[in-house]
Amino acid sequence: MIKVVELKDLTLGYNKVLFSGINATAHEGELIAIIGPNGMGKSTLLKSISSIIGVMGGEISLFAKSVDSYSHKEIANVLSLVPSNSPRTGNLSLFDMISAGTYNRTGWMGSLDEAERQNVLAVIEKVGLERYVYSDSSKLSDGEFQRAAIARSLVQQSKIILLDEPTAFLDIENKSLIIKLLKSIARNEGKTVIFSTHDLPLAIQMCDKIWVMGHGGFFEGTPNQLIEEGVFDTMFKDSSLRFDKKLLTLL
Amino acid sequence: MANLKKLNKMLHIFKLSLPTTKMAKVGSNSRYLYKYAIATLCFAILLAANILLGSVSIPASDSISALLGNSTPDYVREIIWSFRVPKAITALLAGLALSICGLQMQTLFRNPLADPFILGISAGAGLGVALFVMGSSAFGIDISSSAYASFGMAAAGWTGAMGITLLIMAVSSRLKDNLSLLIFGIMSGSAVTAVISLLQYFSSSASLKSFVLWTMGSFSGLNQDQIYILTIMVICGLALSIYNIKDLNALLAGETYAKSLGVNLQFTRIRILTASTLLAGSITAFCGPVGFIGIAVPHISRMIFKNADHKVLLPATAILGAAIMLFTDTVSQLPGHSTVLPVNTVSALIGIPVILMIILKRKMQ
Numbered sequence: 001m002i003k004v005v006e007l008k009d010l011t012l013g014y015n016k017v018l019f020s021g022i023n024a025t026a027h028e029g030e031l032i033a034i035i036g037p038n039g040m041g042k043s044t045l046l047k048s049i050s051s052i053i054g055v056m057g058g059e060i061s062l063f064a065k066s067v068d069s070y071s072h073k074e075i076a077n078v079l080s081l082v083p084s085n086s087p088r089t090g091n092l093s094l095f096d097m098i099s100a101g102t103y104n105r106t107g108w109m110g111s112l113d114e115a116e117r118q119n120v121l122a123v124i125e126k127v128g129l130e131r132y133v134y135s136d137s138s139k140l141s142d143g144e145f146q147r148a149a150i151a152r153s154l155v156q157q158s159k160i161i162l163l164d165e166p167t168a169f170l171d172i173e174n175k176s177l178i179i180k181l182l183k184s185i186a187r188n189e190g191k192t193v194i195f196s197t198h199d200l201p202l203a204i205q206m207c208d209k210i211w212v213m214g215h216g217g218f219f220e221g222t223p224n225q226l227i228e229e230g231v232f233d234t235m236f237k238d239s240s241l242r243f244d245k246k247l248l249t250l251l
Numbered sequence: 252m253a254n255l256k257k258l259n260k261m262l263h264i265f266k267l268s269l270p271t272t273k274m275a276k277v278g279s280n281s282r283y284l285y286k287y288a289i290a291t292l293c294f295a296i297l298l299a300a301n302i303l304l305g306s307v308s309i310p311a312s313d314s315i316s317a318l319l320g321n322s323t324p325d326y327v328r329e330i331i332w333s334f335r336v337p338k339a340i341t342a343l344l345a346g347l348a349l350s351i352c353g354l355q356m357q358t359l360f361r362n363p364l365a366d367p368f369i370l371g372i373s374a375g376a377g378l379g380v381a382l383f384v385m386g387s388s389a390f391g392i393d394i395s396s397s398a399y400a401s402f403g404m405a406a407a408g409w410t411g412a413m414g415i416t417l418l419i420m421a422v423s424s425r426l427k428d429n430l431s432l433l434i435f436g437i438m439s440g441s442a443v444t445a446v447i448s449l450l451q452y453f454s455s456s457a458s459l460k461s462f463v464l465w466t467m468g469s470f471s472g473l474n475q476d477q478i479y480i481l482t483i484m485v486i487c488g489l490a491l492s493i494y495n496i497k498d499l500n501a502l503l504a505g506e507t508y509a510k511s512l513g514v515n516l517q518f519t520r521i522r523i524l525t526a527s528t529l530l531a532g533s534i535t536a537f538c539g540p541v542g543f544i545g546i547a548v549p550h551i552s553r554m555i556f557k558n559a560d561h562k563v564l565l566p567a568t569a570i571l572g573a574a575i576m577l578f579t580d581t582v583s584q585l586p587g588h589s590t591v592l593p594v595n596t597v598s599a600l601i602g603i604p605v606i607l608m609i610i611l612k613r614k615m616q
Contacts, residue, residue, distance in 0.1 A: 050511050076513030083507040087361065092503060092559035100504050103497070103512040109562065110497035152504065156512070 001027040003064060004160060004192040005049065010058035012041045012048060017056060019045070024211050024220045026194060028159075031186040033203035034196040036213035037236055042196035043084065045213070046162045049194075050081045062160065076104050080153035084164040086145075088138035094148055097137040098124060101155030120155055127151045127181060143174030150181065161185065163195035167202070175199065179206050200232065283556050283563055290555075290567065294574040301339045301577045302331065304586035334471065337478055339577065341470040344485045345538055346548070346576025348530035350568045351492050353545030354552075355523050358499045358561070360433050366546035367531035369433065370419055370524070371440025372412045373540035376532060378443050379411025380404050380465050381450045388458040401472055404465060408536030415439060416528040423520050428506060432520065467593035468539035470580055481537050488529030492565065495522055499561045543598045544579070547606050548572040575602075 003025050010022035019041040026032055034042045047053045049060055051067045060067040062078055070078070080101070089097070099112055099120050106112060112120065124130055127147040132140065137148060146166055153161055163182070167175040179202055186193045186208075194211075197203055203210055204223040212219040212226060216234025219226060226232060303314050309327050317323045317331040352367035360369070368374070383403055392399075419436055426432050451459055473481065498519040501509045510516055534541065552567040553559065576598075583597040 047507070052507060052510050072510075072515050073513045076511060079511070081508065081511035083505060083511075086508060087503075087505045089503045089559045091553060091557050096500075096558075096560045097504070100501055100508075100512065103501050103514070106497070108494065108497060110500055111562070152508075 001029075004028055004030075004062065005194070006059075006061040006064070007049075008059045008061070010045075010048070010060065011056040012044045013056045014053065019213060019218070020057070022058065022213075022218045024218070026160075026192050026209070028192060029186050029190045030192055030208045031183050031206065032192075032194045032209045032211060033207040034194065034211045034213060035198075035200060035203055035232075035235070036196075037215070040213045040215075042213055043164050046081065046164050046194070046196060050079055050162060051075050052081070073104055076156065076158070078158050079160040079162065080156040080158040082149050082153050082161070082163040082166060084168060086149045088145065090136065090138045092137050093134045094124065094129060094132045094137045094140070095120060095134060097148060098152045098155055101152040104156070123151045123154045126154070143170050143177065146170065146174070146178060147181065150178070154185070158191075160192045160194070163193070165197060166195050167197055167199055175202060283558060283567075286556055287567065287570070290570045290574065294570050294577070297574050297577040297581065298339060298343065301342065301581045302335050304581055305330070305335055305584050306586070306589050306591060308587055337473055337475070338471045338580065340478055341473050341481065341538060342576045342580040343573045344481055345470065345534045345541055346544055346572040346574070346579075347569045348485045348488060348534045348572075349541060349545040349576075350548035350552075350572025351489065351565055352527045352530040354549040354561075354564065354568045355492060355495060355499060355526060356545075357549055358502055359520070359523050360429055361502075361505075362433070363550065364546070365433075366542075367527055368440070368535075368540065368542075368545070370436030370527070371415045371443055372527060372531050373535050374440040374443040374447070375411040375413075375415030376408035376535040377411065377447050377466065377540065378450075379407035379409070379414070379536070381447050381454075381462055382411075383407035384458045384462045384465075385450055385454045388455055400461070401474075402477065405477065405536045408465075409532060412532030412535060413528055415443065416524050416532065420521055420524055423524070424517050429520075465539045466595070468541045468595040468598075470538055470594060473537060477537060481533055484529050484533040488526050488533070489569070491522060491526040491529065495519070495526060496561045496565060498522070499565075503559060539595070541576075541598065542595055543602045544572060544576055547602050548575055550606065551575070 005024075005026040007022050007024045011020040012018045012022070013020075022045070034045065036042055044053065048055045049062075049067070051060075051070065062070065062075075067075070099110075099116075102112060102116055102120070103110065106116070121130075121133065124133055127150060129140075129144060129147060129151065132144070137145070140148060150161075150163070150166065161182075166178050166182070170178065182193045182195065183206055185191050204227070207223060209220065210223055210226055212231050212235060214231075214235030215237050216231070219229075219231045221229070221231070302318070303309075303311050307330055309330065313323050313327045314331055317328045318336075349367050353365070356365040356367060356369055357363060359365070383406075387403070418439065419432070422435055423432050426435065451462065454462070498509075498514055501512055501514045502519070504512070506516065531545065548571050549564070549568050552564060552571050555571070556563055556567045558564060579598045579601055580594060582601065583592045583594050585592060
């Protein structure tokens, strides 16, 4: 399998070290969750991988090439980022919102040709929002809007998709809808999907791999491996918080 | 919408219903073409009204034959060609330039209160003009000789506007996000305004008056050369703004996402700042700080066109801005009276109630 993302001895932070000792890899077609307490640097890690912010040490490689050697445009061709709480714009149709993802391929005015239009419509259908193509995107529900934001990054046609807390503020039904969507993107289209979340049960149930950023350090493994090793117990400062094997499998 | 509901009630008997879309459709292609047509028509009517109406009552037939170059009394030709047409062109350019500049600032800062002057362009221009006016009087130069005064004031104003923009550009490459840029811009504007107050405090009453008159805004008094310069600047600014459309649309998705899309934010900022100096800086230098239009027209065009795509919004804002500025100028001339009101007061008096009405109406819905 191709190593799509490789993190070597990474130290996150700006002026001050936020989190260090990150070693991880992501392969083609994998769905990976980043789990950890608030403020450990999950968003920072995602932004560092997308080269929006720099790192203090270590190396990030995308397709075996250092992230620093990519230009703005080249990054956008291999990687897309769905930030947490994307802003809504009134009177922007869902179609126009999602077509923003074609930025790298369109001309100076950003107009879409017929093939691109069909492409955008197909992605809208894939995320199940075809009823709202010309509706005001700012009036969508939280779950629908999150799917629209995912659609926008799918339109980018990058091999890697990073999502910052895509299931925050969503109800259980919408959460599972989003995760299933991400899973099918990874499985059926061979993309590498990495997302941060606080939803441990969902991550254990659905993901191929989990990256744990906790007080005990950085761990990478399949959900079962991590449960066996008791990694989740070391995640929080409060050591009385136990993630019993039984409890986790029950969840 | 109400009709559709009524119709559905009637159809309900037959267990039929039309899709009452709970969300209004926006941004589909054919829907705004007729709005463009109406806006352009309004613009044409207001342009004609602006030229035909003025302090001196001239029969419309005389004005039209003067415009067409037919034989008319000399005084009519003089008023139309030396006074009203240049003034209409200046008002048109000012409305267009300030509105599309305001639109770009509102998108860049994701702030509905942003206007062309939010980064201190008018303060910079004001400082230039104040220094020119007060400096001239200090050196004993007579400011009232109009050719020297109007050209000098424009040049000084433009230099001031350019100066503050260059300062902000230089700082902007060190600033991480647009919010810091906004704060820096507002602060430097306030600092410059304080310097202007200081200059005013120490200036003679004659130079104080010419400065205050400049701050009230006026579209008259530009000669042919000045209008040529202004037109070229506005066309360059407009061209750059059109080139900015793609990045402005990307910015609607938020700064973080725009960056990950491949937008070079530093470069985009510099392009938007350059466009705003060319547009708002030039207009302010020649006509004074004309308020209100830059903040209000983008909102009005969003409300009318119901489309956030800048490919639709930018031309709409340009047409509506020119139309509204022509209207404001026509009113400020008080047709038939010999008094002329300052443009700035009229634009505020006409515009603010309109905006409040629109906001309140939206709230009640």
